Amino acid sequence: MTTSAFYGKFERHSHGEGLKGHSTHYCPGCGHGLAHKYLGEAIDELGIQDKTVAVSPVGCSVFLYYYFDVGNTQAAHGRAPAVAIGHKLANPESIVISYQGDGDLASIGLAEIVSTAQMGIPITVIFVNNAIYGMTGGQMAPTTLMGQRTATSPDGRVEFMGQPMKMAELIAGLDGPVYVERVALFNPKQRNRAKKAIHKALQNQVEKRGFSFVEVLAECPTHLKATPEQAEKWVEEAMLPMFPLGVKKDETREPWWDRPAPTFETERVLKEIGAGEEKAPRYCTSFPSHVAKNDISLKLAGSGGDGAQTAAMLIVHAGINEGFDATHIPAYGPESRGGTSYADVHVAADEVLSPASPSPDVLIAFNMPSLVKFGPDVRPGGTIIYDSSVITDYTPVKSGVKMVGVPMSEIAKDLGKLMVKNIVALGALQAATGIFPKETFLTAVRRALKDKCAMIPLNEQAFEWGVKAASEVTVP
Amino acid sequence: MPALKERPKPFVLPEFCKGCGRCISACPKHCISMGTEINPKTGLTPIVLDLTNCNGCGLCIDACPEPYGLQQTPADADYELQDPAKLFGDRMTDAPEPVDIPDQVVPLPKMEPLVLKGNYAAAVGALLAGCRHFFGYPITPSTEGAELMAKLMPHLDGTFLQAVSEVATVNMMYGCGGAGMRSMTFTSSPGFSLMLEGISYMIGAEVPGVFINVMRGGPGLGNIAPEQSDIKLCCRGLGHGNTHAIVLTPSTPQEMLDLTMLAFELTFKYRNPVVIASDGYLGQMTGKVSLPESLVKPGIPKWAVYGDLEHRRNLISSIYLSEVDLEKWNVVLNAKYASMQVEQRADLYMCDDAEVLLVACNTPARTAKGAVQVLRSRGIKAGLFRPVTVWPFPIEKLKTVLPNAKRIVVVEASNGQLEDEVKIALANARIREYPEIEHVRHFGGVLPQMEEVILKVAAGQEVTV
Structure with a gap:
């Protein structure tokens, strides 16, 4: 009797009406039916029917799901390996088969098959190569032989159309796969080998050893315009020289595929996302409306590495710790390092409405270009805090704007770490504007460094020096 | 013998x-x-x-x-x-009838708010919604979301996989979602374009999945600055065929978290992908984010192709070979799209007596909200109508505030893609009497500024590039 991996009745084949309930949609003599049968037998022999997911491709075998009594998914053209990976990761214990033809796998789906093979995740790929596009009606396939006439190579395939793709060799050349073999179906001996190869490719997955790939040279009598017998002969005589049979890769790999079940444990999830129940202490008695009524806008500007973004984030944390709303938006030049780096920050009593800072209440400028660029935008009555170690030659940008020069770089250098100049800047901000009490900033700094406690004293010092320097500065 | x-x-x-x-x-x-x-x-x-x-x-x-x-x-x-x-047999299979393994909702203790970037907030929302499968391909300005997932997923025994392309990404989601698991990706406009084929397949085969599209300037490579460049694509162009999906438009980091959680609920409720259309500005914006009251421990739906006996009967496919069957299937999908209309969501700010109705979503909605406050302080009765779903467009709520409106001003960082949705929604609702729609538009990564909105409303000055 037939194998149980096939449906008792092919109800999806034209609703199982008439003979279609027990026959395939393939043309007489098509190699797909044989590949299906061997796959079905292997599923039975390995006892994996209940955990198998078969991914149907686009091409003649698009209706694989008519036949196999396993979980079935039909994929977009060429994407079956990616779909298979999705299934395998969704349920690592499932056995996933990607069954594909030559157009699907070797043309439109090259990126998917190559990357999936290299990933090496244990799935099984059955690649049926019959050197032609069957379903669309006999067009040239990536595996069409040189000189072979097809609907889209009517005078025969020539060099300009590219050479046939040898997928088994290509896949075997990758480090990911554990087993790659090319087999054929044209005589009993080859069919026996094909059976064994398909069995082995599945067994490797069952044993969690890795990615396996079986290329099956198959007959398409219809588009070869040949009898099934002639087609078998054509595969043997014409295809074999281009696509030599045999094992292309067979690596001994110990079982390695082992994925833990995902955790949803509340404590672990909260810990990972950094959530805590501990409230930050508050030091503000009311919103600092002396800086701006109910929404303070700041801009911090420098070059990459100045620490403008970190300082901006600390202001946001400080504001939110105090129960206000706060936002930060970074802007970088296209360079990863050394380019411009600006941050727009808002602290609002209730809700930040417009988070950009086109005319800030406070500007912190770490270098001359930043001061030149943004200084004129600071609103009248606002404050500019700048690094007087690097900005020495300035003219006040606007009347009515308070200029506070603090030698941030020099102080930081004296403390032994130039990178704390942004913390010096925060100290200066505190002293120059009184936006928050000192402890608000220091709390934000300490919490930010809770995993690098050794850095806390240095940062505290930098902050204090910033406060001191800004308090002493003479406003021009 | x-x-x-x-x-x-x-x-x-x-x-x-x-x-x-x-x-x-x-x-x-x-x-x-x-x-x-x-x-x-x-x-x-x-x-x-x-x-x-x-x-x-x-x-x-x-x-x-x-x-x-x-x-x-x-x-x-x-x-x-x-x-x-x-x-040979007169029935297809002896596999059992599949049953649902329901989700569990687990209450969370009261936590202090987090300070998170929009992209991070969406990732955290996904984790709390029970997503443990992330597939993606790096693209600015969405990468932080993927990076956080890459860091956290292994700690929660979940999966982070960087695919070979956005095309592979969406197809991994198709497989994983088809297996009944909660999967997602972060992408940005050019990457979203590449995913559309797969999204059409997901809709056709009823596969859930959450797409966070942190929209950037286009067309082509454009730039990495914020633009609401894909509203048209999300609402009218989700790949080939008769497709629709719920499209959520957050405007704060808090909403990035809340709407991502909602997206997972909706994507399984309707067995249809859900798109979160964010913008580059919001993705990068850090703000205060409060945590929800509960997290979700997902089950396995009965329709899933999970790869076990209980789900052996199932098929994920969008093929309907006969014309009659495919027409019937489209009728089913249309009924589903109609049922999604109840998901219309909008946030109304000072709209009750508003004579000037600003319409905006995403980051431009924050700008518009600021403008409303200033205009109100000047005695102009302005209000903000903020769609939280652009598909389905919240026309029912718009209807309630339309009678008072003497002016409608659409504020957007695109070439009128939101305005088109407003017009289509009005036309579909057979509303013909409404003020001529005015607009404040920028694109290419430039955002409308509050002053421009104020000028437009107060002085009637045209603001368009």
Whole structure:
């Protein structure tokens, strides 16, 4: 009797009406039916029917799901390996088969098959190569032989159309796969080998050893315009020289595929996302409306590495710790390092409405270009805090704007770490504007460094020096 | 000496033989020949078996491409050769009927708010919604979301996988979502374009998945600055065919978290992808984010192709070969799209008596909200109508505030893509009486500024590039 991996009745084949309930949609003599049968037998022999997911491709075998009594998914053209990976990761214990033809796998789906093979995740790929596009009606396939006439190579395939793709060799050349073999179906001996190869490719997955790939040279009598017998002969005589049979890769790999079940444990999830129940202490008695009524806008500007973004984030944390709303938006030049780096920050009593800072209440400028660029935008009555170690030659940008020069770089250098100049800047901000009490900033700094406690004293010092320097500065 | 057990010999029902003849050369005993009579049921000429010399080697069976073609003759003599239903089976499968394994909602303790970037907030929302499968391809300005997932997923025994492309990404989601798991990606406009084929397949095959599109300037490579460049694509162009999906438009980091959680609920409720259309500005924006009251521990839905006995019956496919079947399927999808109309969501700010109705979503909505405050302080009755779903467009809520409106001003960082949605929604609702729609538009990564909105409303100055 037939194998149980096939449906008792092919109800999806034209609703199982008439003979279609027990026959395939393939043309007489098509190699797909044989590949299906061997796959079905292997599923039975390995006892994996209940955990198998078969991914149907686009091409003649698009209706694989008519036949196999396993979980079935039909994929977009060429994407079956990616779909298979999705299934395998969704349920690592499932056995996933990607069954594909030559157009699907070797043309439109090259990126998917190559990357999936290299990933090496244990799935099984059955690649049926019959050197032609069957379903669309006999067009040239990536595996069409040189000189072979097809609907889209009517005078025969020539060099300009590219050479046939040898997928088994290509896949075997990758480090990911554990087993790659090319087999054929044209005589009993080859069919026996094909059976064994398909069995082995599945067994490797069952044993969690890795990615396996079986290329099956198959007959398409219809588009070869040949009898099934002639087609078998054509595969043997014409295809074999281009696509030599045999094992292309067979690596001994110990079982390695082992994925833990995902955790949803509340404590672990909260810990990972950094959530805590501990409230930050508050030091503000009311919103600092002396800086701006109910929404303070700041801009911090420098070059990459100045620490403008970190300082901006600390202001946001400080504001939110105090129960206000706060936002930060970074802007970088296209360079990863050394380019411009600006941050727009808002602290609002209730809700930040417009988070950009086109005319800030406070500007912190770490270098001359930043001061030149943004200084004129600071609103009248606002404050500019700048690094007087690097900005020495300035003219006040606007009347009515308070200029506070603090030698941030020099102080930081004296403390032994130039990178704390942004913390010096925060100290200066505190002293120059009184936006928050000192402890608000220091709390934000300490919490930010809770995993690098050794850095806390240095940062505290930098902050204090910033406060001191800004308090002493003479406003021009 | 025990008698040699005789191996079963082959037989074939003539109507299940396509007459390919591959068995003929396979037989070493020459038992098989091509028939001469056309089978009236199939129009094909089946082979003829003469089993006189047959030793039951089975090579002919191995050569037959049909699962119900050449078979071993059953051992019992009573089989009814002529009835395939009795011989092969009259039902598809004996696999059990699938059942739902329901989700669990687990309450969370009261936590302090987090300070998170929009992209991070969405990732955290996904984790709390029970997503443990992330597939993606890096693209600015969405990468932080993927990076946080890459860091956290392994700690929660979840999966982060960087795919070879956005095309592979969406197809991994198709497989994983088809298996009933909660999967997601972060992408940005050019990457979203590449995912559209897969999204159409997901809609057609009813596969859930959450797409966070942190929209950037286009067309082409454009730039990495914020633009609401894909509203049209999300609402009107989700790949080929008759497609729609719920499109959520957050405007704060808090909403990035809340709407991502909602997206997972909706994507499974409707078995349809959900898109979160964010913008580059919001993705990068850090703000205060409060955590929800509960997290979700997902189950396995009954329709999933999970790869176990309980789900063996299932199929994920968007193929309906007959025209009649496909039309019927589209009718089903249309009914589903109609049922999604109840998901219309909008946030109304000072709209009750608003004579000037600003319409905006995403980051431009924050700008517009600021403008409303300033305008109100100047005695102008302005209000903000902020769609939280742009598909389905919240027309029912818009209807409630339309009667007072003397002006409608759409504020957007695109070439009128939101405005088109407003107009389509009004037309579909057969509303013909409304003020001429005015607008403040920027694109290419430039955002509308509050001052421009104020100028437009207060002085009627045209603001368009």
